Amino acid sequence: MIKILAITQFLLLLSSVMIWGKSTFSAQLASFPSAEYRLVYQQNMLNAYRGEVLAQGKSDIHGTFSVSFSITSPQPLLLFIGNQFFKIWFTPEASLHFKEAEGRFEFNGTNALENKFLFDTRLMQPYTVNPVATSTHFEPDSQITYLSQLEKERWDQYRNTIAHQNVSPIFQSFVTGEINGFTFLQKNQYPQRFIYMTKTLRIEDIPENYYDFWQGFQLLDDATPSDIYHQSLQAFIEFKAKSKVGHSADMNELYQTEFALMDSLLKGRPLTLQRQKAEAIRFLIQYTDLNELSQKAIHTLYNDFPSSSYVVFLEKEWRKKTKTMLSSPSFQLRDSQGNLVASKDLKGKVVYIDFWGSWCQPCIALIPSSEKLQQKFKNQPVVFLFINFHDSKEKWLKTLQQRQLTGLHLKAEKENEAYFQEVFGIGEGFPRYALLDREGKLQSTAAPRPDSPEIVPLLEQFIKAEQKLSDK
Structure with a gap:
């Protein structure tokens, strides 16, 4: 006992x-x-x-x-x-x-050994690492040198501290993905900062040999748990596709090429292939109106991976999108004078909606393009509607005054977010644009940006379509 x-x-x-x-x-x-x-x-x-x-x-x-x-x-x-x-x-x-x-x-x-390494190399807190050599002007050689040196320092530390220790192969795969993925992704994104953010660089201004760094990209094993590796792989596939079809190719051709590249590159890596295809399809659903391609891609993913949880998710997202399309959104928000403006008040005009915030740098960078677009359609039945999110009223009004923004400006509050997420998918990120026809029906939750060559013919298309109906 x-x-x-x-x-x-x-x-x-x-x-x-x-x-x-x-x-x-x-x-x-x-x-x-x-x-x-x-x-x-x-x-x-x-x-x-x-x-x-x-x-x-x-x-x-x-x-x-x-x-x-x-x-x-x-x-x-x-x-x-x-x-x-x-x-x-x-x-x-x-x-x-x-x-x-x-x-x-x-x-x-x-796991003290592994985590000390992650902390010492700042992989544990990746956002504490400055991703650029300079953000004021485009210096491609300096950027490549800076990131290559950072990668070398990390690998040197790996060899000097844990390479000969008893660490698992999956951790080695994770570290490889984190170190290399960070380097490749930041090298790839560097020119985009000047093309799309500051708008001080054109695609044709990038040196022809800048993207030669992609020649060193290597596929990792199918079970690698590094998210940044998967992001860099996505960027690599996009680079390969654009190299094949050209930067001026339309989205339909580009994504068909990307899907074909995925099938070729990731043969024998079913987990990675599912993830990459699912991410691409999700983008198509959320940010484009390529409905036929989206449906075909979901069907192909189901045929290849019938038990994939991604298929269930994507089909749900597709049903949610098609349910809202051609519906008539109904909302009312206050303008800068405190007056309530309802969506029904805009019926009879094509409504181009810009979801934005003063905190969103890409949104602010596109304001000049929006102003040019407004001037082009000045005497046309088009309303340029700007709906602000996540700003205080004071910050919103200050931005309107300082930048002398034109168009119809409304302020969304916290209680409005759920509705706009359900109908317009604003939770997917800003900037985001939508289009209502003159009957108030939702035609697109992924309308082209104001600087896109596609936006002018699209607006003209809906103006003419409605004019033909009124003529009858």
């Missing part, structure tokens, strides 16, 4: 320091006292990129908290705390302690 009691007491003591079958994570982060935190994993389109929550709560006044959770495979987890996040490596049934002391961070436990 005494022996049984002793064993029971021992098991109870053991269970107080370790939860069987679970991983444990504790933190002592002095910079985050009484801070809300979430530990999540698997951020993807299926959960709107919010991730699945493993644990959440609030740290104490010393920034201390402890959680336990279950995972089935080694993978990165994201710790959101305060206004920051940390990318942490975890394995099933592991134990890790994360401590901040006098501005330094220490790791102890099962």
Whole structure:
């Protein structure tokens, strides 16, 4: 009896320091006292990129908290705390302690080696790394050199610290994806900052050999858990497609070429192929009106991967889009004078809607193009409607006054967001444009931007169509 009691007491003591079958994570982060935190994993389109929550709560006044959770495979987890996040490596049934002391961070436990490396190379907090050598003017050689040197430093640190340690192949794959993916993606995005943000660069101004860096891109194994690798792979496929069809090719031809490249490049990598195709199809649904191509792509994905959860998600998104198309949105918002303006008040004119915010740099960068467009259709039955989101009333009015913005400007409030997300999909990001015909019916939730060569003929098309009907 005494022996049984002793064993029971021992098991109870053991269970107080370790939860069987679970991983444990504790933190002592002095910079985050009484801070809300979430530990999540698997951020993807299926959960709107919010991730699945493993644990959440609030740290104490010393920034201390402890959680336990279950995972089935080694993978990165994201710790959101305060206004920051940390990318942490975890394995099933592991134990890790994360401590901040006098501005330094220490790791102890099962995955301490991997996480110290991620922290030291700033892969743990990728947004603390400046992605550009210079953001004031275009210097391609400096940018390539800067990112190549950063990549070299990270690989040197890998070889000097953990290359010969007992780290798993999946962690090696993850690190490869994180280091190389960051480098390739930032090199690719650098010219776009000057083309689309500052508008100080034309595509033809980019040196012919700038994109030669893509020659070093390598496919990783099918199970790599690095999200930035998958983003860089997406950019690589887009680059290969544009090289084949040209930058002036229409979206239909470009995406058909991308799908063909995916089938060729990712043969033998079914998980990666599903993910890349699903991301492309989601973009087609949310940001284009290529309905025939979208339907065909969903059907092909189903035929190739009938049990894929991506198919169920995409079919749902497609049904949601087709349900709202040709409906008549109904809303009323206040203008800069405080007057209520209803969507029904605009009936009889083509309505080009610009969803924007003063915080959205691409939105602001497109204002000159919008003003030119308004001048072109000055005497035509077209309303240029601007709906502001996520600004305070004061900030909105100040921006209107400072920039002397023209058009019809309305302010959306927090309680309006759910409706505009359901009908127009504003949660997919700004800038975003929509088009209502003169009967008030929704014709597009992915209308061309004001600087697109497609917008003028599109507006003219709906003006003429309605004029023909009125003539009858």
